């Protein structure tokens with residue numbers, strides 16, 4: 001008998017056809033949401049659910065879904081899912097990272113440009129027939145985007161796609177994250193206060209959680225330049241909308257471009273009174289190609305989870321062992337990342353090859369990747385991505401060749417913290433560094449055993 005899944009919203013036919021090959025699909029073929037009661041009723045006999053960001057999956061709804069093994073969000077943000085409650089019930093939760101980075105960064109750019117040059121207000125004014133004469137100095141003097149400073153709050157993958165676009169406009173890029181990202185080039189980590197004070201465009205790119213609730217409120221807006229613009233394509237609630245409306249109204253800041261709101265779609269009506277705000281209805285990832293990629297990504301997660309594999313974008317790997325499908329599921333695997341310099345001197349690459357080869361000779365199923373600090377690829381972050389894509393849930397980083405005053409010592413904890421930010425639920429542990437031939441060999445033996453034990 002095929003597993004039973006619920007799809008809570010109308011999606012592309014191709015996705016539903018694909019799901020039907022694997023599952024008995026209960027398809028809510030409608031653009032409007034199921035009520036909490038309907039959702040609970042339809043989840044009663046389901047093993048999996050594919051849901052969207054307005055579907056709340058909380059402890060109460062989960063309590064009515066005793067057969068549920070996996071919940072696949074068709075979104076990168078997952079504040080609609082109570083992940084700890086899922087974990088407590090052994091329900092895997094997944095999201096769709098990666099596939100929407102460029103599309104969302106494009107949307108940030110659209111709002112940033114629109115706000116700086118007042119495109120939407122000017123369109124309305126023109127349509128209203130108010131353009132009577134061309135003036136050199138008129139109400140439409142805007143702000144330059146090129147050569148300005150963009151401040152990105154939350155330098156994840158989408159933040160990096162924004163920074164890439166900014167470089168094309170000769171902008172200075174500053175950012176704030178819990179931890180600096182040494183892998184991100186041409187962008188400077190700054191304290192939050194500095195970001196608010198110096199940015200001409202503050203771009204909010206952090207997920208919503210109790211910790212980021214009203215991260216930007218009256219005090220932060222007061223730190224911004226009167227010429228600055230605030231762009232939010234992340235989540236409502238990260239910005240205090242009442243404080244923002246006051247700041248826009250008093251011209252404390254110049255403008256805002258907003259795709260997300262507190263209480264959306266019922267946004268604060270005071271926004272409608274302002275001509276220095278550009279409003280869009282949460283469409284950051286909304287291109288045909290990207291919405292298709294997101295839905296297919298969620299389908300990949302659903303199919304993997306219900307066929308006994310680790311879904312590629314698992315948010316709570318702790319569920320794997322205890323999950324109702326636990327017996328069939330590959331445990332979230334331990335992995336090794338060999339990390340160090342590698343570019344300048346070809347001999348420096350030799351230990352990576354030798355250690356990796358030796359580990360694989362002992363255990364051909366071991367997950368081992370190399371990552372490099374400087375010019376060589378893959379970078380640390382890319383190596384982590386590769387391991388996670390292969391199902392790694394715990395990564396032991398072995399720093400290689402610490403001799404010669406390496407700055408790996410300083411950068412490695414930052415890189416590890418940044419990677420854990422990117423891959424929620426993946427543990428990254430730092431092993432003692434390896435500096436000489438003998439300890440290379442010792443470390444090799446140790447880590448070969450670690451991998452064997454996990455296998």
Ligand code: GLV
Nearest residue numbers: 074075076077285
């Ligand atoms: C959209 O808001 C998403 O989180 O994917």
